[in-house]
Amino acid sequence: MNADELMALAKKERAVAVCPRCQALVCKGWESLPGGFDTSNLTRVGSLRDADDEDPTLEEYHPAGTSAWSADAPIALGWFPYNRCDVWQCAGCARPFLRYTEHGGYYTDERIRELQAHLIAPSAA
Numbered sequence: 266m267n268a269d270e271l272m273a274l275a276k277k278e279r280a281v282a283v284c285p286r287c288q289a290l291v292c293k294g295w296e297s298l299p300g301g302f303d304t305s306n307l308t309r310v311g312s313l314r315d316a317d318d319e320d321p322t323l324e325e326y327h328p329a330g331t332s333a334w335s336a337d338a339p340i341a342l343g344w345f346p347y348n349r350c351d352v353w354q355c356a357g358c359a360r361p362f363l364r365y366t367e368h369g370g371y372y373t374d375e376r377i378r379e380l381q382a383h384l385i386a387p388s389a390a
């Protein structure tokens with residue numbers, strides 16, 4: 266999935282304001298997937314990973330001084346962690362999300378962030 270496709274998905278109109286299937290997901294910035302959240306409420310619709318890149322960068326893209334956890338951090342394709350993300354949609358209201366798995370030394374953490382069109386940085390790829 267490229268930046269244009271991602272943008273189109275993010276801008277798609279959605280009728281439901283409050284959706285019972287995904288309202289537990291409050292993640293303007295990256296958050297751990299809430300414990301107990303039923304991931305069958307989400308449908309995988311694409312990937313931002315480059316299948317030909319065996320060692321994607323760990324560098325992040327923060328031209329405005331944001332951090333990885335900022336709610337207004339750019340969604341920068343080709344940069345960490347977006348180069349490891351899959352794209353998901355709520356099965357109820359089609360709200361789009363990004364997900365990847367953080368691998369620490371002794372743990373893995375499922376992380377999720379809502380996909381917001383105005384944060385996608387197409388020029389960063």
Ligand SMILES: [Zn+2]
Pocket residue numbers: 284285286287288355356357358359360
């Ligand atoms: Zn929903």
